[in-house]
Amino acid sequence: MRLDEIDSLHLDIMKELGNIGAGSAATSLSQILNRKVEMNVPSAALVGFNDLLKSFGNEEMVVLGIMLIIEGDIDGSMICILPKVTAGVMLSALLGKTYTEDTVFDEMDFSASKEIGNIIVSAYVNSLASMTGFNIRVSEPFATIDMAASILSVPMAVLGSQSDKVLFMESYITCDGMELGGHCIMLPTLESYHKIMKALGM
Structure with a gap:
C-alpha cells in the first residue's frame, strides 16, 4: 500500500491514537504550567505540502517549531508548531516572564520550549x-523560530520521496480556556506506518 492509498478507516485509527496522546499531553502540561490545559480531538488527514501550510493560516507567519526525531521499532518525526504569541502564553506560565510579539527568545526560552515540546511528543509516543x-x-528536541513553511520543509522533503502527500495529526491547545492555536504533527515513514497498522491488526 502506498501512502496515498490510505483510507478513512486507517485515518480513524491514527486519530484515536492521537486522541489518547493528546489527553496525556494535556494532563502533563496542566501540571507543569499550573494551568488548565486541554487538547481537542486531533484530526488525521492525508494532505499535500501546500494544503498542510494552509492549515497554519499565513505560511509566512513567524512561529515556534519544536521537532523531535522518532526512532526504534518505527521511525519518523513529530513537530509542534506554536504561533509566537501562543508560545509566549505558555512560557509566561512556566517562567513567569512577560512576552510580546517582539520578544527575542533567549537560551532559557528555547530550553523551556524544548521541555514543552518533549512533554507533548512523549505523551503521543507513549500512547503509541x-x-x-x-x-x-x-x-x-530541536527548537527554532522561523516561518511555518521553512520549519515544515525539512521533514516534508524527506517524506516527499515516498509520496506527494503526507499523513499528519493535528490538535489545538487551550490554556485556561484561551485558544492557543497550536498544531502537533506526527510524520511516520511509510514503512513505519505499515508496521503500526499491522501491530493494530489492520
Whole structure:
C-alpha cells in the first residue's frame, strides 16, 4: 500500500491514537504550567505540502517549531508548531516572564520550549508504544523560530520521496480556556506506518 492509498478507516485509527496522546499531553502540561490545559480531538488527514501550510493560516507567519526525531521499532518525526504569541502564553506560565510579539527568545526560552515540546511528543509516543508494544525512542528536541513553511520543509522533503502527500495529526491547545492555536504533527515513514497498522491488526 502506498501512502496515498490510505483510507478513512486507517485515518480513524491514527486519530484515536492521537486522541489518547493528546489527553496525556494535556494532563502533563496542566501540571507543569499550573494551568488548565486541554487538547481537542486531533484530526488525521492525508494532505499535500501546500494544503498542510494552509492549515497554519499565513505560511509566512513567524512561529515556534519544536521537532523531535522518532526512532526504534518505527521511525519518523513529530513537530509542534506554536504561533509566537501562543508560545509566549505558555512560557509566561512556566517562567513567569512577560512576552510580546517582539520578544527575542533567549537560551532559557528555547530550553523551556524544548521541555514543552518533549512533554507533548512523549505523551503521543507513549500512547503509541502502549497500544503497539513497540520500543520507541525520541531524540533531543530541536527548537527554532522561523516561518511555518521553512520549519515544515525539512521533514516534508524527506517524506516527499515516498509520496506527494503526507499523513499528519493535528490538535489545538487551550490554556485556561484561551485558544492557543497550536498544531502537533506526527510524520511516520511509510514503512513505519505499515508496521503500526499491522501491530493494530489492520
